[in-house]
Amino acid sequence: xxxxxIGNAAVVVSGLATLLIIAVLVYMLTEIIINGRxxxxxxxxxxxxxxxxxxxxxxxxxxGTVLLVLIMSILGVPIGTITALYLSEYAKKNxxxxxxxxxAVNTLAGVPSIVFGLFGLGFFVQFIxxxxxxxxxxxxQVVWAQPSILWASATMAFLTIPVVIVSVExxxxxxxQDYRAAGLALGATKWQTIRKVxxxxxxxxxxxxxxxxxxxxxxEVAPILFTGAAYFLPHLPKKxxxxxxxxGYHIYIMATQSTDVEATKGIQYATVAILLLVTFTLNFAxxxxxxxxxxxxxT
Amino acid sequence: xxxxxxxxxxxxRNSRRKKFYLSEFLAEYIIKSVSFISFAIIILIxxxxxxxxxxxxxxxxxxxxxxxxxxxxxxxEEESTTESATNSPEQKTENSHNxxxxxxxxxxxxxxxxxxxxxxxxxxxxxxxxxxxxxxxNVTIVSIIIAAPLAILAAIFSTFFAPRKLKExxxxxxxxxxxxxxxVVGFFALMTIASLCQQLxxxxxxxxxxxxxxxxxxAVIPIIYTVTEDALSAxxxxFTEASYALGATKWQTAFKVxxxxxxxxxxxxxLLGVGRAFGETMIVLMATGNAAQMTFNIxxxxxxxxATIGAEMAEVVFxxxxxxxxxxxxxxxxxxxxxxxxxAEFYVRxxxxxxxxxx
Numbered sequence: 217x218x219x220x221x222i223g224n225a226a227v228v229v230s231g232l233a234t235l236l237i238i239a240v241l242v243y244m245l246t247e248i249i250i251n252g253r254x255x256x257x258x259x260x261x262x263x264x265x266x267x268x269x270x271x272x273x274x275x276x277x278x279x280g281t282v283l284l285v286l287i288m289s290i291l292g293v294p295i296g297t298i299t300a301l302y303l304s305e306y307a308k309k310n311x312x313x314x315x316x317x318x319x320a321v322n323t324l325a326g327v328p329s330i331v332f333g334l335f336g337l338g339f340f341v342q343f344i345x346x347x348x349x350x351x352x353x354x355x356x357q358v359v360w361a362q363p364s365i366l367w368a369s370a371t372m373a374f375l376t377i378p379v380v381i382v383s384v385e386x387x388x389x390x391x392x393q394d395y396r397a398a399g400l401a402l403g404a405t406k407w408q409t410i411r412k413v414x415x416x417x418x419x420x421x422x423x424x425x426x427x428x429x430x431x432x433x434x435x436e437v438a439p440i441l442f443t444g445a446a447y448f449l450p451h452l453p454k455k456x457x458x459x460x461x462x463x464g465y466h467i468y469i470m471a472t473q474s475t476d477v478e479a480t481k482g483i484q485y486a487t488v489a490i491l492l493l494v495t496f497t498l499n500f501a502x503x504x505x506x507x508x509x510x511x512x513x514x515t
Numbered sequence: 516x517x518x519x520x521x522x523x524x525x526x527x528r529n530s531r532r533k534k535f536y537l538s539e540f541l542a543e544y545i546i547k548s549v550s551f552i553s554f555a556i557i558i559l560i561x562x563x564x565x566x567x568x569x570x571x572x573x574x575x576x577x578x579x580x581x582x583x584x585x586x587x588x589x590x591x592e593e594e595s596t597t598e599s600a601t602n603s604p605e606q607k608t609e610n611s612h613n614x615x616x617x618x619x620x621x622x623x624x625x626x627x628x629x630x631x632x633x634x635x636x637x638x639x640x641x642x643x644x645x646x647x648x649x650x651x652x653n654v655t656i657v658s659i660i661i662a663a664p665l666a667i668l669a670a671i672f673s674t675f676f677a678p679r680k681l682k683e684x685x686x687x688x689x690x691x692x693x694x695x696x697x698x699v700v701g702f703f704a705l706m707t708i709a710s711l712c713q714q715l716x717x718x719x720x721x722x723x724x725x726x727x728x729x730x731x732x733x734a735v736i737p738i739i740y741t742v743t744e745d746a747l748s749a750x751x752x753x754f755t756e757a758s759y760a761l762g763a764t765k766w767q768t769a770f771k772v773x774x775x776x777x778x779x780x781x782x783x784x785x786l787l788g789v790g791r792a793f794g795e796t797m798i799v800l801m802a803t804g805n806a807a808q809m810t811f812n813i814x815x816x817x818x819x820x821x822a823t824i825g826a827e828m829a830e831v832v833f834x835x836x837x838x839x840x841x842x843x844x845x846x847x848x849x850x851x852x853x854x855x856x857x858x859a860e861f862y863v864r865x866x867x868x869x870x871x872x873x874x
Contacts, residue, residue, distance in 0.1 A: 328852055334841075407543070
């Protein structure tokens with residue numbers, strides 16, 4: 217009898233904890249949608265902010281975010297994929313190098329994003345950018361040694377490499393050993409087997425990794441605070457050395473440093489809704505693809 | 516003869532293969548060197564964050580130059596404090612305090628760094644890191660106290676008690692929470708939770724360490740949940756089966772067999788949660804009120820280490836003492852989270868390996 221009561225209590229308490237988490241999530245979503253829904257129009261998506269950011273749309277911020285994640289993917293996804301390839305196909309399980317790489321990947325995933333921001337400023341903007349200016353630019357002309365979309369994307373690429381590695385590695389491991397054995401048995405070398413058999417069978421995993429990385433990159437603000445994001449720009453970025461506007465940064469600025477927070481409340485909630493829509497769609501797509509991979513592995 | 520020919524042929528094949536091995540060799544080594552990048556990034560972060568931080572300890576006070584950019588910096592400070600009108604009385608008292616105790620300012624000496632005042636933009640700059648550390652500490656503790664029980668209980672629920680169908684809902688939903696950008700959580704805390712909690716509890720400052728911790732817990736819950744869930748489901752089936760065979764009920768098995776066996780994993784989950792909470796920037800930047808003060812009252816506004824970097828880095832002059840101190844804070848954050856991750860990883864691996872043999 218006593219056991220039964222405790223047993224029921226255990227279920228109820230842990231169930232309530234779960235329910236509370238889900239309830240908060242639902243509350244957040246409804247609150248954001250209710251407050252922002254009146255501003256979610258086509259014009260909002262396609263116009264620039266006007267009247268000192270108190271009216272108009274968020275078009276430049278959307279473009280800036282898209283460009284950021286695009287350049288980030290080009291820089292980061294190949295590195296992540298190849299590292300995953302090494303860890304899954306070549307790495308000897310107990311070699312020092314393998315352990316070191318794994319440790320580095322785990323550590324990298326835990327480094328605070330603001331530290332990546334500092335690193336981007338110290339390494340990309342000042343060291344690499346400064347070096348490039350010395351070589352390529354006219355004396356006393358600063359082209360690269362300043363915050364720009366290229367440096368922000370590079371910083372973000374470093375931040376998202378672990379995300380890519382983890383999901384690509386999972387996909388590679390889900391390719392059955394038989395496939396590799398069959399490839400090798402037909403006389404193909406290891407690299408040929410990987411290129412022609414293993415990689416084509418894990419394309420969806422690479423896609424998942426890319427999508428997850430993009431979802432993460434679209435939402436992070438701390439790394440780009442001082443590596444390239446701008447408060448307001450009249451033009452869209454045209455060169456890699458231009459600064460850019462960003463959805464997340466836009467939200468931060470509007471919520472904390474706007475002259476009239478109340479008046480722009482609707483715009484802010486609408487911007488948040490758009491950012492959430494983007495990250496959720498991406499995450500949902502990734503989860504769906506991953507689910508299909510896992511299903512394939514079981515059957 | 517035939518045999519010899521065969522041998523020759525196979526030799527030929529071998530040599531042909533050897534040629535092929537060159538591309539194999541190249542492929543492997545290119546892949547290997549690219550995978551070295553992750554490790555290289557860690558090293559680079561170390562080097563470049565510390566490189567900017569180290570001059571702090573050797574710098575002499577450059578009074579003439581620091582006077583020049585005082586103007587622009589004050590502007591920056593104003594900008595970052597507008598978000599909380601609440602800290603202005605605090606600032607005033609701090610200022611008057613500062614006038615009385617005008618000691619050795621400007622330089623970032625050890626005594627200055629360990630002081631209990633953070634005033635980087637006054638005529639006698641003070642770089643006491645203590646209030647920032649205390650701010651981070653308060654916020655982290657609050658967030659873990661809220662997040663840990665909820666997340667661990669939720670993990671236990673979804674591993675043991677939830678029907679399969681429900682489990683397939685809970686996991687993606689919490690993963691969805693993990694996908695919330697931190698700026699959105701911060702925004703929500705600033706706009707909604709802060710006012711709500713003030714009405715509920717009736718404290719003076721709208722933005723404070725408690726709000727920051729509460730909002731942070733939303734970011735920490737998914738981490739603790741996921742790692743705990745992994746740890747719980749990694750316990751071998753024969754543990755639970757043995758327990759059932761001995762006549763134990765489901766909750767007895769859960770709380771007396773599986774949870775104790777998974778303790779290292781849960782501990783690691785907590786460590787990772789602390790690491791995330793300590794380093795998280797946008798949420799605390801928006802929700803804690805950003806007043807650098809020594810306080811252990813969680814209903815007072817605080818300023819965390821990460822938020823300080825986020826708020827002030829954009830306004831400092833490159834190479835300045837203040838700039839170096841901000842990098843020093845970043846270096847401390849990095850060391851702290853690095854240590855936590857290392858402990859989590861090695862502790863868990865060793866413990867679990869010993870417990871279940873192999874991996």
